[in-house]
Amino acid sequence: MRTIVPDRLSDMLTRLQLTAVRDQLDGLLDEASRRELSLRETLVLLCEREIARKDERRVEMTLKLARFPFVRDLSGFDFSAQPSLDPKQIRELASARWIANGENVLLLGPSGLAT
Numbered sequence: 001m002r003t004i005v006p007d008r009l010s011d012m013l014t015r016l017q018l019t020a021v022r023d024q025l026d027g028l029l030d031e032a033s034r035r036e037l038s039l040r041e042t043l044v045l046l047c048e049r050e051i052a053r054k055d056e057r058r059v060e061m062t063l064k065l066a067r068f069p070f071v072r073d074l075s076g077f078d079f080s081a082q083p084s085l086d087p088k089q090i091r092e093l094a095s096a097r098w099i100a101n102g103e104n105v106l107l108l109g110p111s112g113l114a115t
Contacts, residue, residue, distance in 0.1 A: 020053030021046050 013022035021028065028049060032042040063071060074094055079087045098105055 018046075018050050020050045024049060 009025075010022055013019070013025070028046055029042070032045055037045060074091060077090075079085055079090075093105060
């Protein structure tokens with residue numbers, strides 16, 4: 001009976017397309033136990049991880065479908081080449097908290113393409 005339950009649970013998680021929970025279940029349950037989470041808090045943890053995985057996969061798929069020749073992010077940006085930019089402010093804008101706060105962002109500068 002004991003070996004049937006994990007297999008059955010894995011099958012159900014697969015059927016529900018909760019693959020992140022399925023793949024990380026033991027680790028997530030250990031984490032919930034260490035943090036002494038209630039059942040409701042544990043379910044929130046499991047859902048958060050599943051949502052994070054689905055979001056990551058959605059972004060990966062979107063980038064793949066876009067067929068960009070390469071992908072760049074701020075980690076490789078040379079701020080010394082553009083000293084008028086405030087790295088802290090750019091990273092804050094990149095966090096997109098302004099969207100959740102309902103704020104607007106207006107970027108001003110000369111037209112053209114920076115390479």
